[in-house]
Amino acid sequence: xxxxEILYNIQDLSVEFHTRVGILGAVDHASLDIRRxxxxxxxxxSGCGKSTLGKALMRMIEEPGKIxxxxxxxxxxxxxxxxxxxxxxxxxxxxxxVFQDPMTSLNPxxxxxxxxxxxxxxxxxxxxxxxxxxxxxxxxxRLGISHDRLDDYPHHLSGGMRQRVMIGLALALRADLxxxxxxxxxxxxxxxxxxxxxxxxxxxxxxxxxxxxxxNMGIVAELADRVAVMYAGRLVELAxxxxxxxxxxxxYTEGLLRAVPNIQLDEGExxxxxxxxxxxxxxxxxxxxxxxxxKVMEICSQVDPIFKSIAPNRMVNCWLYQEVPDEKxxxxxxxx
Ligand SMILES: Nc1ncnc2c1ncn2[C@@H]1O[C@H](COP(=O)(O)OP(=O)(O)OP(=O)(O)O)[C@@H](O)[C@H]1O
Ligand SMILES: [Mg+2]
Numbered sequence: 587x588x589x590x591e592i593l594y595n596i597q598d599l600s601v602e603f604h605t606r607v608g609i610l611g612a613v614d615h616a617s618l619d620i621r622r623x624x625x626x627x628x629x630x631x632s633g634c635g636k637s638t639l640g641k642a643l644m645r646m647i648e649e650p651g652k653i654x655x656x657x658x659x660x661x662x663x664x665x666x667x668x669x670x671x672x673x674x675x676x677x678x679x680x681x682x683x684v685f686q687d688p689m690t691s692l693n694p695x696x697x698x699x700x701x702x703x704x705x706x707x708x709x710x711x712x713x714x715x716x717x718x719x720x721x722x723x724x725x726x727x728r729l730g731i732s733h734d735r736l737d738d739y740p741h742h743l744s745g746g747m748r749q750r751v752m753i754g755l756a757l758a759l760r761a762d763l764x765x766x767x768x769x770x771x772x773x774x775x776x777x778x779x780x781x782x783x784x785x786x787x788x789x790x791x792x793x794x795x796x797x798x799x800x801x802n803m804g805i806v807a808e809l810a811d812r813v814a815v816m817y818a819g820r821l822v823e824l825a826x827x828x829x830x831x832x833x834x835x836x837x838y839t840e841g842l843l844r845a846v847p848n849i850q851l852d853e854g855e856x857x858x859x860x861x862x863x864x865x866x867x868x869x870x871x872x873x874x875x876x877x878x879x880x881k882v883m884e885i886c887s888q889v890d891p892i893f894k895s896i897a898p899n900r901m902v903n904c905w906l907y908q909e910v911p912d913e914k915x916x917x918x919x920x921x922x
Contacts, residue, residue, distance in 0.1 A: 590621060591621060591622040591623075592619045592620070592621055592622070593620050593621060593622040593660070593661060593762060593763060593795050594619070594620035594643065594658070594659070594660050594661075594763060594795075595619050595657075595658075595659040595660075596616060596617060596618045596619070596620070596643070596656070596658055596659075597617050597656055597657040597658075597659070598615050598616070598617055598655055598656045598657065599613055599615070599616045599617070599639070599642055599653065599655065599656035599658065600613055600614055600615055600616070600653070600654045600655040600656060601613040601635070601638050601639070601642050601647055601651055601652065601653050601654065602651065602652055602654045603650050603651045603652075604651075604652070605650065605867065607867055608867040608868070609867065610866045610867045611819050611866055611869065612635045612638040612651070612819055612866060613635045613638050613639050613642060613819050614635075614818075614819040614820050614869075615655065615656075615820070616635075616639060616656075616816075616819075616820065616821050617821070617893065618814055618821060618824065620763065620795060620797060621795070621812075622762075622793075622795055623793055623794075623795055624795060624796075624811045624812060625785075625789060625795075625796040625798055625809050625810045626795075626796070626797050626798065626810065626811070626812050626813070626814060627798045627800065627805075627806035627809070627810035627812070627813040627814065627827070628640070628797060628798065628799045628800075628813075628814050628816060629799075629800060629801065629803065629806055629813060629814070629815055629816070629842065630815055630816035630817055630842075631801070631817070631842075631862075631863050632801065632863075633863055633866070634816045634817055634818055634819065634863060635816055635818075635819040635866075636767070636799045636816055637767050637768075637799065638651070640683065640765045640767050640797060640799050641683075642658070643658065643660075643665075643681065643763075643765060643797070644681055644683055644765065645658075645665055645666070645668075645673050645677070646677075646683070653666065660676070660680070660681065660763070661680070661762065663676070678705075678708065678759065679708060679709065679759050679760070679761065680759075680760075680761055680762050680763065681761060681762070681763045681765065682752075682755065682756035682759060682761035682763070682764050682765070683764070683765040683766075683767060684749060684752040684753060684756070684764060684765070684766045684767065684769045685752075685767050685768075685769070691752060692740040692748060692751065692752070693740070694739065694740055694741060695739070696739070696740075697736070697737050697738065697739055698726070698731075698735060698736050698737070698738055698739075698740070698743070698751055699719060699722050699736040699737060701751065701755055702718075702721075702722035702725060702726070702751075702754055702755060702758050703715065703718035703719060703721075703722050705755050705758035705759045706718045706721055706722065706758045708759065709759070709760060719736070721758075722736060722754075722758070723736060725754050725757060725758060726750075726751070726754060729750040729751075729753060729754050729784065730750060730780065730784065731743075731747055731750055731751070731754075735747070744777075745777075746774075746777035746780070746781065749769055749770075749781060750781070750784070752769075753784070753785070753788065756794075757788065757792060757794075760792075761794070762794075762795055763794075763795045763796075763797065764794055764795070764796050764797070765796075765797045765799065766785070766796060766797070766799065766800075767799040768799060768800055768801070769781070769798075769800075770782070770800070770802070770805060771800075771801075778805075782805065782808060782809055785809060786809060796809075798810055803842065803843065803846045804846065806827065807827065807831060810827045811826065811827060812824065812825065812826050812827060812899070813825060813826075813827050813830045815830075815836065815838065815839045815842065817838045817863070817874060817875050818863050818864050818866060818869055818874035818875070819866055819869070820874060820893070820903060821893055821901075821903060822836045822838050822839065822875065822893070822902070822903045822904065823835060823836040823838070823839045823901065823902050823903070824899075824900065824901040824902075825899065825900050825901075826899050826900075829899070829900065830843075831843065835896070835900070835902045835904065835906075835907060836875075836902050836903065836904050837875065837879045837880060837881045837904070837906075838875045838878075838879070841878075841880075842859070844859075845858060845859055859878065860878055861877060861878040870887065871887055871888065872885070872886050872887045872888050872889055872890055872891075873886045873887070873890065873891050873903070873904065873905065881906060883905055883906075883910075885905050885910050885911075886905050889905075889911070891903050891904050891905045891908060892908060894907075894908060
């Protein structure tokens with residue numbers, strides 16, 4: 587297995603929500619590859635479209651939302667072309683999502699053991715109930731849950747335990763891709779640290795690929811191999827984790843990192859980025875970050891920059907790193 591092998595190829599993905607006040611572009615022409623075996627962090631302020639992107643990868647966008655452009659190739663399977671039953675099958679087996687509150691994805695009237703044995707038997711229908719239970723016991727032990735909790739119902743478990751059960755389910759299903767959306771937000775610091783250790787361990791052992799959606803740069807620093815940064819529905823930077831932390835390119839990434847305690851950039855003090863993310867029904871013209879950007883130039887409000895490669899493993903969506911077109915080409919706010 588090569589880490590450069592692409593597991594999920596996302597091309598030009600857009601998702602819109604039809605709201606009372608207009609069309610809200612939650613994900614705007616996003617292109618990204620998720621590589622087999624990696625932990626890819628997806629970060630950005632609240633409301634920038636991280637969960638929407640994650641759900642789109644599972645084709646779980648619900649009304650009033652719609653995928654309005656793009657191609658999604660998961661292991662060369664054209665996700666948007668699958669019929670609903672094939673999609674359900676895939677969702678229940680190869681791609682799995684762990685939410686902030688796993689209560690919403692666990693069945694309240696099913697015991698822990700039933701969830702896991704069902705997942706095992708989906709793939710291996712020949713496994714007897716007794717054998718499946720033994721395997722479930724083994725799995726929850728590995729996840730740090732005593733196997734006498736197997737007969738508990740989800741509401742008997744703590745938030746941290748429910749998250750572990752969700753991970754257990756993904757493992758029992760032998761998911762290739764786990765999308766963890768703010769999976770640690772409801773955990774206390776100690777349980778969070780245990781959960782991260784567990785993810786790290788399992789990831790190595792099971793060759794999991796993880797899309798780690800979070801606000802928390804500390805978690806990203808600990809766990810991610812690469813990081814994608816999103817702002818106002820657009821991807822603005824993609825880099826290997828060390829590169830991103832030591833040398834952020836996009837002014838938004840820089841702002842995000844400066845706002846994290848313990849991460850020192852130059853002599854920079856902890857600071858709060860000015861302003862707030864825009865209304866996605868009426869986003870700013872050009873680069874959506876321009877009204878907040880300390881390095882804004884004239885062109886930034888007039889023409890969209892392109893999300894493009896500036897070095898190996900490095901993409902940025904910013905006029906600072908691409909040639910500004912000849913002035914006469916963009917006078918009047920549009921390219922010709
Ligand atoms: N069901 C919905 N109906 C209308 N708008 C929605 C819906 N779901 C999300 N949105 C809008 O889409 C945008 C992106 O939301 P999303 O939940 O993807 O952001 P996020 O980055 O995951 O935020 P957070 O960090 O707070 O979880 C927001 O403006 C949000 O209000
Ligand atoms: Mg979210």
